[in-house]
Structure formats: C-alpha cells, structure tokens
Amino acid sequence: MTVSKVFAISGSLRAGSHNTLLLHAARKFTPGDMEIEIFDGLREIPPYDRDLDNPEDRPAVVNDLRRRVLEADGLLIATPEYNHSVPGVLKNAIDWLSTDWSGTEGRPLHRKPTAVVGAAPANLGSVRAQLALRQVFAGTETDVVVKPEVLVFRSHERFDAEGNLTDETAVGLLQGILTALQDKIDADRARRQAA
Numbered sequence: 001m002t003v004s005k006v007f008a009i010s011g012s013l014r015a016g017s018h019n020t021l022l023l024h025a026a027r028k029f030t031p032g033d034m035e036i037e038i039f040d041g042l043r044e045i046p047p048y049d050r051d052l053d054n055p056e057d058r059p060a061v062v063n064d065l066r067r068r069v070l071e072a073d074g075l076l077i078a079t080p081e082y083n084h085s086v087p088g089v090l091k092n093a094i095d096w097l098s099t100d101w102s103g104t105e106g107r108p109l110h111r112k113p114t115a116v117v118g119a120a121p122a123n124l125g126s127v128r129a130q131l132a133l134r135q136v137f138a139g140t141e142t143d144v145v146v147k148p149e150v151l152v153f154r155s156h157e158r159f160d161a162e163g164n165l166t167d168e169t170a171v172g173l174l175q176g177i178l179t180a181l182q183d184k185i186d187a188d189r190a191r192r193q194a195a
C-alpha cells in the first residue's frame with residue numbers, strides 16, 4: 001500500500017492553539033495509509049516580497065517550505081478566524097507557495113489535494129475564515145475538498161486538559177475530511193501516472 005504524505009499547517013502561532021491541537025487530532029485519526037507532518041516554522045516565514053521570489057533570492061526557509069509542499073501528496077490547513085478572515089501569517093505563507101515566475105519549479109499549491117479545517121471559540125467556528133481561504137485557493141488553483149466541512153465551534157469545549165479532541169462529532173467530521181482528502185490524493189496520483 002502506498003503511504004500518502006500530508007503536510008499540515010496551522011494558521012495560529014499561539015501556544016495551546018486549538019487549530020494546532022486539531023492537526024494533532026488529525027494525526028491520531030488518519031486513515032491507515034496516511035502520514036501527517038505538522039509544520040512548525042510558520043513564525044519564521046518572512047513577509048512576501050516579489051523581488052526575492054525566485055529560487056536564488058528566496059529566504060532558505062521559504063524554499064524549504066515550497067519544497068516540502070511540492071513533495072507532499074496532500075495538504076491539511078487548520079485556520080483560525082481573525083477579523084472575519086484568514087490570519088495574515090497564513091495568507092503570507094500561501095502567497096509564497098502560490099508562485100513560479102520562472103516556469104521551471106512548479107507552483108506548490110497548483111492542483112495540490114488540500115483539506116481545510118478550523119476551530120474557534122465562537123459559535124461560527126471559523127466559517128468565515130474557511131470561506132475566505134477557499135476563495136484564495138480558487139486563485140491558486142488548489143484542489144480543495146468540498147465536504148465535509150469541519151467547523152469546530154465553541155472550540156474551548158472540544159478538547160480535554162491534555163489537548164485531546166474529545167468531541168465525537170468533531171472526530172467523525174475530521175475522519176470524514178481525511179478520507180475525502182485521501183480520495184483526492186488517490187485521484188491525483190492516478191492522473192499523474194496516466195499523464
């Protein structure tokens with residue numbers, strides 16, 4: 001069986017972030033043939049600069065992030081909602097992952113099988129951030145899972161003291177979106193083998 005490698009990014013830098021905890025829960029509840037690696041370098045990604053956005057001039061951390069996304073079979077993004085949208089740190093990383101001005105490297109997000117989840121303490125559970133992120137992913141031509149939607153609302157009630165996701169509905173939805181992501185990865189693999 002081919003193991004699918006999924007690269008995961010949390011849009012929150014906060015210690016104890018519910019979105020980062022959601023990614024840890026995803027690692028626990030993956031379908032058997034999926035491995036999830038959680039990115040821990042978002043804080044180090046500098047502001048996007050078009051003048052530096054080529055292989056020779058990009059900061060090494062950006063080239064490394066691009067390589068890891070290019071090599072991954074799929075992406076998993078957990079986004080908080082900041083002011084009804086995507087946190088700037090996450091959008092900034094996405095901008096660095098969207099380009100290939102030379103036409104030789106490949107756009108890391110182009111057609112990448114991707115799942116979006118989110119958690120927020122409010123009752124809307126990050127829905128506006130997730131919709132904003134879907135709009136961004138239309139721009140990057142990213143292949144985003146449509147359903148199920150994983151909106152962990154009242155997120156402070158969904159984890160235990162050790163940070164485990166304990167809400168059964170949320171666990172079921174998380175398993176559902178990971179299975180849907182696996183389906184997209186399988187389809188993408190078949191498409192590339194046929195090409």
Ligand SMILES: Cc1cc2nc3c(=O)[nH]c(=O)nc-3n(C[C@H](O)[C@H](O)[C@H](O)COP(=O)(O)O)c2cc1C
Binds near residue numbers: 013016125
């Ligand atoms: C700058 C800022 C803006 C926020 N704006 C919203 C918002 O528009 N809607 C919302 O539901 N929560 C908002 N929140 C609350 C976040 O959803 C909450 O801090 C959440 O726990 C962040 O996710 P995390 O636990 O992964 O850090 C905001 C928080 C911050 C710091």
